[in-house]
Amino acid sequence: MTTQGHVLLSVEAEAYVEHLEEYALPDIGSSRWFQQHEHLEKLNMQAVVNASAKEDEYVKDFFISHDKITLLIKDLLMTEIWKQHIFPELIDMEFKPKTTFSLYMVLYHEATVVNLLETMMFYKETCEVADDSVLDLVDYCYRKLCFLVAKGNDDEDEDFLPQKGDVTQKIMSNMEELEVQDRRLQFEISIKALSLLRYVTDHFDSVSLSVMTRVLNTHDIPILLVQLVESPPWTRKKDGNIYKFIEGKWQEVSFEDSLKLTKTEGQVWLALFHLLMEKDCQGKYELNNYRKNTILKLRSYLTEVLLDQLPVLGELQRYLEHLSIMDPPPTKKELLLEQVPQIRDHLLSKYEGKWAKIAKSQSRTTFNQSEAEVRAQAQRWASTYNFDVLEELISEPPKCAVCGHPASKRCSRCQNEWYCRRECQVGHWKKHKSACDLLHNAIEKIKQEG
DSSP states (O other): OOTTTTTTHHHHHHHHHTTOOOOOGGGSSSHHHHHHHHHHHHHHHHHHHHHHHHHHHHHHHHHHHOOOOOHHHHHHHHHIIIIIIIIIHHHHTTTOOOOOHHHHHHHHHHHHHHHHHHHHTTTTTHHHHHHHHHHHHHHHHHHHHHHHHHHHTTOOOOTTTTOOOOOOOOOOOOOHHHHHHHHHHHHHHHHHHHHHHHHHHHHHHGGGGHHHHHIIIISSSHHHHHHHHHHHHTTTEEEEEEEEEETTTTEEEEEHTTTSSOOOHHHHHHHHHHHSSSSHHHHHHHOOHHHHHHHHGGGGGHHHHHHHHHHOOOHHOOOOOOOOHHHOOOOOOHHHHHHHHOHHHHHHHTTTTTTHHHHHHHHHHSOOHHHHHHHHHHHHHHSSHHHHOOOHHSSSSSSOOTTTOOOOOOOOOTTTEEEHHHHHHHHHHHHHHHHHHHHHHHHHHHHHOO
């Protein structure tokens, strides 16, 4: 049970943080790993509640005092590697699990961790405690930005837009459905990674010089951000309508509202401002002709409407006008022993050539649970994912489990699946029945014990 407005009491949150531990890749999906996932999910919910209510952010304070930020970054990278190397192996072997919820929660774990980090990395002291692991976090964010740049604002890409009218239903296997869900998760995760990167750029004075060098010259983040301004993946057009990804969900907006700066767009511009205007960054960024010409493209986007919403960009506009008529001063060539990220490389080296073996083992054990194990896990899920709390924190409107349309009807027994109409609910019942029974029974047992 939760207190009103809270998921965890302060003493509970500290106990959860204190007992967080590192896991090996083959342990992902195990009962002990799931217990830690549940703890992280509750910590994430509580961190969001505190930040939204502008209350004492004790979750962040406990992660700092117990020195667990680096562990959280390692957890994030481990989950990313599992999704990139183990999950495809499970698909290729045509694995048919009894229930896909365990697999989905592993996929979703990355979203939980990145959201928790985004909430905490807003603060300088979090970056300070993260120390050298910030390098690995920067590389992680770079990979997610590349994903967003590759997606662009291709209007033919309707993977994330709400569907309207009748659509031809494609019969997919459970694993194919998981692939679709993973693609949708990746978009939201990448948006969070963009915010994470912006917070790192805010706190360059709290991290090693290697972090700034990696952001500016190794990965050339300013150029990636310019590409996102030119082709924003969070804006789409369909059937003459404009959609924007706002506060974790796609929303149809009028032309006038489409000119309003969203939080995501603001993060891009603020990151660009820091990277191009900060004196230390200007001294480190090697502004060759290609970079200069690319950055000057920003001038056409610095409209009066934008400047009214972010007046600080007026300084950037003046800088770009000055840059257009003169060559930038040469950067200082200094002898610098650059640090390199080590966490992900170490993990990849440790498990290289073992992906298929780990996947085969997990398909036989971790994701092939007995009925009793599935039932026990369902009871824990029902307790962790408190539906009243999730209603306030859910990141996107419910969609029909069958056709993907916006849904208004929820399964009355388990309260977990949504449908747009009765026909979809009836047609899906045979497939949904076993999971529904498990969650319904778990919820009833919790009520009886409460």
